[in-house]
Amino acid sequence: MADKLILIDGNSIAFRAFYALPLLKNQSNLHTNAIYGFTLMLEKLIKEEQPTHFLIAFDAGKTTFRHETYKDYKGGRQKTPSELSEQFPYIRKLAEAYQIKHYEQDMYEADDIIGTLAKEATEKQLETIIVTGDRDLTQLASDYVTIYYTKKGVTEIDKYTPQFIQDLYGFEPKKIIDLKGLMGDKSDNIPGVPGVGEKTALKLLHEYGSVEAVLENLEHIKGKKLNENLTNHKEDALMSKQLATINIDAPINVTLADTLLPEKDESRKIALFQELDFKQMLEQLDSTTQVKEEKEIIINEAFNSFDFSSAQSMDIRIRCFQDNYLKNEIIGVGICVQGETFVVEPDTLVHNISFIEALKSSDVNKFVYDAKETKVLFNRLNIEIQGIAHCMMLATYLLDPALKIIDVAQSAQLHNVHYVESDEMIFGKGAKMHVPEQHILFKHIAAEVNAIHEVSPIQLEKLKELEQVELLTELELPLALVLAEMEMQGIKVNKETLKDMQNEIQVRLDGLVTRIHDHAGSTFNINSPKQLGVVLFEDLALDSPKKKKTKTGYSTAVDVLESLVGKHPIIEDILLYRTLSKLQSTYVEGLQKLIGEDGKIHTRFNQVIAQTGRLSSVDPNLQNIPVRLDEGRKIRKAFVPSEADSVIFAADYSQIELRVLAHITGDKGMLDAFNQGIDIHTKTAMKVFDVSKEDVTSNMRRQAKAVNFGIVYGISDYGLSQSLGITRKAAQEFIDNYLESFPNVKAYMNDIIQEAKQNGYVTTLLNRRRYIPDITSRNFNLRGFAERTAMNTPIQGSAADIIKLAMVHYNEQVKETDFKARLLLQVHDELIFEVPKAELEAFSLFVKNIMENAMDLDVPLEVEYNSGESWYEAK
Known part of the structure; x- marks a missing residue:
């Protein structure tokens, strides 16, 4: 080659x-x-x-x-x-x-x-x-x-x-600099000669050959204005040519x-793609974790006769095949106790009564990799595990929230334990995933449970040094067990409601297809970007500054279509058609496929993804239902109580992040607004626009709301300009006025950056850390992003901590009552319950009290709640 x-x-x-x-x-x-x-x-x-x-x-x-x-x-x-x-x-x-x-x-x-x-x-x-x-x-x-x-x-x-270049311009490549000399270049602010564009410049160069030759033949150049410009701007032309010369x-x-490229090594790509969340790129890499050391682990075959009654602690690794532990096959259980290692099939567990009793005893400490998964899997075996004292996965997350957590092998390697192979090595990946032969599988589980035994005390020591033991033992670990209960409980979904919605949306889609074809004057496949591009840009001759043509035809991306809004009625119909089509396939049809035999959807919550501490959910992601669109909100109509005479009850924190911001900054204007019950967005508009409450318009409040939440998420002038449809200059002025109006917010931003530079991290109100290594970077751009992260993490993270605390407190306190209500979902700042109608009034006050007192702030936490026959009605 x-x-x-x-x-x-x-x-x-x-x-x-x-x-x-x-x-x-x-x-x-x-x-x-x-x-x-x-x-x-x-x-x-x-x-x-x-x-x-x-x-x-x-x-x-x-x-x-x-x-x-x-x-x-x-x-x-x-x-x-x-x-x-x-x-x-x-x-x-x-x-x-x-x-x-x-x-x-x-x-x-x-x-x-x-x-x-x-x-x-x-x-x-x-x-x-x-x-x-x-x-x-x-x-x-x-x-x-x-x-x-x-x-x-x-x-x-x-x-x-x-x-x-010869075919395009009629001259050799080096003449490009002469072309730039005559016509200039606006993007580089190269002046060229006024009035000389590409067409004129090419004509002159074809006739004379270079800038110098053109200037030497001014007496032969026709056109009074052109001649005058060339004469008056000789120096500009020569300078422009010089500037354009590489x-x-x-x-x-x-x-x-x-x-010279070295031999191929994918390891650094893997790490970076994980950091950037480039999932598709990761899937394309054929990567494996190399085992750097061997450890001889003897698996004790005498599980049935071993006496677990004297055990004070044990390490446990229960495994299922693939990610969905709510339904996938349970394939093995590893136990490390009193120096012995056992690995058995799940059916074998019932043959040792002392082990079952030890599992059920809260006096026997259990050290596990994933507490939530462990609880669910044992529950599927009809065993109520108690006494989970440590979760290796959650500890890994707290110690390094930036890490994309993969498996036991990865967590172990962080603490110099290298004898565990990666799950990918054992099970394969993608379509090639399989359960290996039992001797391979059991050896892997044995290595995992020994790693849990070896790494857990190291993690606890590190958490103690960072004063984060309580964050694990009193928040994240109890929360994992609450989430496990929620996942097993699931939420009932009325399939007929979704089918009716599917039919209604299909009728609307069919109507839109007819209208779009009428607008176009022809029938075509609306889902084909190639055909749609021809209709818009050739048949209807629409034009847009964002019009792009690719090898396969014109781009019909959302930004291109949005730039055409108002130019033809077909555009609004196409945008609506696309929105409804996605809603139909992803949610209305997609959710039907996820309804289990019990008539419920069982989503899985993830505690270890967001560095701020926020929860997310998968299969399905119930946090992403597009509620801004009325049809999207209506999807919530399908989420209903599982029992008669019960309702769905939703309790939602009001403006929790802004209340946290007020508490952290101690800004008097913000504190006064929340403590006096004044709408914070109206208060912001009054200060920024210097108007009375009565003079605040809806547009002023909208802009104030955008900057209020923008401050929380590290807004920039560009981001705010895009959000509000204003110039970057106007957006920057708005941000500057905001910071002048709330001086303590401005002081907080400066102080938290200095704190991050001094410590290398920032913390939430509950001491959750986020490390920011780039805060002292000499690179301006890297440092700028780090500074915005430092500013918004304590706010977002503390808000996440508060709702997590509320869930843990609820779980503790509801056990002391006779309420039959059940916690079903957590979505952003909202908790969703199923509540018997007879309990509703008392339960509403019970939950409101817990949520509003989850943490003591300098401003009141406020919870809004509602109930109804569906999640939709509860909002």
């Missing part, structure tokens, strides 16, 4: 990716769309081009040697959105994960680095591909250098060869040898 060099214009491709893809975020609230787009391009290039050499060049800063020639070079450019800035450090990490050299040089641009390396590659006759979204680099095209220019996004490209002899400290 011949050697091949790829050079990427890093900044240019990052910008392309950012604006081509919708704003994506990972679990840590980091925007990832530019990183993801960049990853797609790297994968495509590596697969299709199979390079041997690779480098990504970045711009080092705002000032370059070109500013010495023209101080306004690249002037007037808008500030890079923080949503993109925070991604640049991760794009560099991405390069490192792919083992690709990245480089930047003070006073020089990425173009100059690329040009200098391309020259060296040409001298060595090395085939070179330059990937960029900037046409400036096309001047480097040669017999050995091809420019891959990204026209749209990061995957649709034009290949600029010398012949392509320096191919830049004093860089990187050579072709530095760009």
Whole structure:
């Protein structure tokens, strides 16, 4: 295979990716769309081009040697959105994960680095591909250098060869700089000659050959105004050509040898993709965890005759096949007790009565990997396990909430225990997953339960050092057992209601199809972007600044369609059709498939994903039902009580994060508003707009609400401008006015950043930590994202802690009552119960009291509640 060099214009491709893809975020609230787009391009290039050499060049800063020639070079450019800035450090990490050299040089641009390396590659006759979204680099095209220019996004490209440029412009590549000299370049603020566009510049160059020749032949150039402009702006033309010329002899400290790709190693990619939540990328990697040491573990075969009655503690690992422990096959149980290791099939457990009694005894401490899973699996075997004292998975999460937790092997390796193989090694992955032969499976379970025995005391010691033992033992662990009960309980779903909704939505969809076809004047497949694009942009001749054409046709992405709203009635119908179609397939039809034989849906709650401490749910994700749309809200009509004479009862914290913000900052304006029962958004609007309560308009309140919640989530001027449909300048003014109106909030933001820099982490009110290693980074973008994380984590995390506390307190206190009510779901700041009608009045006050007193703040916690025949009516 011949050697091949790829050079990427890093900044240019990052910008392309950012604006081509919708704003994506990972679990840590980091925007990832530019990183993801960049990853797609790297994968495509590596697969299709199979390079041997690779480098990504970045711009080092705002000032370059070109500013010495023209101080306004690249002037007037808008500030890079923080949503993109925070991604640049991760794009560099991405390069490192792919083992690709990245480089930047003070006073020089990425173009100059690329040009200098391309020259060296040409001298060595090395085939070179330059990937960029900037046409400036096309001047480097040669017999050995091809420019891959990204026209749209990061995957649709034009290949600029010398012949392509000849066909396009009628001259050789080096004349690109003459073209820029005459017409200038608005994106780089290169002035050129006023009144000279591409058409005129090309005509002049075809006739005279260069900028210099044009200026030497002014007497022959017709057109009074053109001649006058060329005469008056000679220096501008020559300077513009100089500015557009790439320096191919830049004093860089990187050579072709530095760009050689090493042997393939996927390990760093795996770690980064886990951090970024790039699930699809992870699935494409064939990765395994290597076992670094062996440990001889003797499995005692005499389980049935062993006496567990004297055991004071035991380590337990009960396993099922694949993730869904609510229904998947239970395949083995591992026990480590008094120096002995047992691994048995679940049916064998009942043959040892002393073991069953020990499991049921709260006096015998159990150390497990996943407390919630353990409780559910033993419950399925009709055994009520008591006395779970430690959960290895939850401890791993508390010690490092940024970690994407996978299995026992990973948690063990964090504490230098390396004899456990990964689940992927044992069970395979994807379609190839299987239960291995029993001797392999039992050996794996034995290793896991020994790791639990070895690692648990180490974890407890570390939690003690961090003053987090209570967070585990009094919040997260009790909560896991509450969640287990909720998962087993499930919530009844009326399939007929969903079927009726399915029919109603289908009627609406059929009507929309007819209307859309009428608008178009033809029948076509609305679900085909290719056919839809032809209808919109050719048949109906609609136009939009966001119109994009790809290899397969016109883009009909949401942002493109939204830019056409108001230009033709077909657009609103298409948008509604898409929304209803997704609702139909994902929820109305999707939920029907998840209803079990008991008529219920049993979602699974996850405690170890969000770094803030928030819960999430899967199979299904009940936190993502699109309630902003009326049809989405109506899905909740299908969630009903499981027993007659009962209702669904919903209790919801009101503005909990803003109340936490008021408490943490101690801002008088916010404290007064909440303590006096004044609407906080109205109060904010009064302060920011300097108006009386009576003069606050609905639009003022809407804007105030956006910035109130924006502060909690680390809003930027770009983010607020997108949310409110205003300019970035106006958004920044709004944020500045807000911070002036609430001075303690501003002081908190400064103080928490300093605290994070000093400690390396921030904490919630219950001492939940989030480590922020980049808070002292010398990289501005990396540090900026870290600062926003430092500001919003204590607020979001404390709000999460409060509702978790409420759930634990409820579980403790309800046992002292005769209430027959059952806790079914937790969704964001809301708890959902099933309550007998006879208990409703007393139970409502009982729950409200628990939730409002879950934690003592300087402002009252307020809970709103309602009930009805369905979850929908309870809201």
